[in-house]
Amino acid sequence: MGTAGGANGADGDAVARADAELLERTRSAPVLAGTLPHFDPEAAPAEPGPLFAEWLAQALDDGVPEPQVMTLSTAGADAVPSARVLILRGIDTAACAYDFATDSRSPKSHDLAANPQAALTWYWPAHGRQIRMAGPVTLLGEDATRRDFLGRSERARAAAFAGPTSAPLDGPHAYHQALDEGHRIVSAEPSRVPATHTLHRLHAHRVEFFQADPPRFHLRLLYTRTSPSSWTRTLLWP
């Protein structure tokens, strides 16, 4: 694919005006609107895992769109941060550990191989809630990885056989051809798992719960792990 030239002259003025209008619309778009749930940090549990489970369950109960989608941030050997959204694939409330699946050939996997530390972020707008966590990441074993893969739809499994995530693609044709081949593999060998399918686990060491409360003040509660089974709790300035 080629690259477009920069805008200048009359075109540049039109682009600048369009940017200004877009920014105006952006500024007036509602944020943290509606009735937000109540959060009492004084009543929060001693560990963050149960609070995460409670907030996620409330998001599901109230129909918050796609609450299982989270942002994973990594930085590899070059220390350049990179973030993308993924699906939450595993929850261990007692350990405060959360899983995600990906292709071992993807840039995020390379980042994690070089620097096995990451952050996960959730934002549930209808509840005015953000959860941030960070900690070391490990690879889960073959059994868990297999269960994760075989629990997916046929289409998702076929796609996983199709090609290396984030490698340059020659065009839609190349993808459709590889997807057809993926479907053929899944039909012929329904229990086959691609060697590149990996399941990672983030073991949270810091977890911050943010509850927006526009009429009063936003609440931020930070949990910091001090040992495998103990945490400190600190309120943060909003």
Ligand SMILES: Cc1cc2nc3c(=O)[nH]c(=O)nc-3n(C[C@H](O)[C@H](O)[C@H](O)COP(=O)(O)O)c2cc1C
């Ligand atoms: C809603 C949504 C869910 C996604 N879920 C996953 C996922 O679970 N695993 C994954 O590897 N990529 C997932 N992706 C694609 C990633 O965001 C990303 O484009 C891809 O993994 C390549 O990332 P990388 O180049 O940083 O490795 C998802 C994308 C969207 C929009």
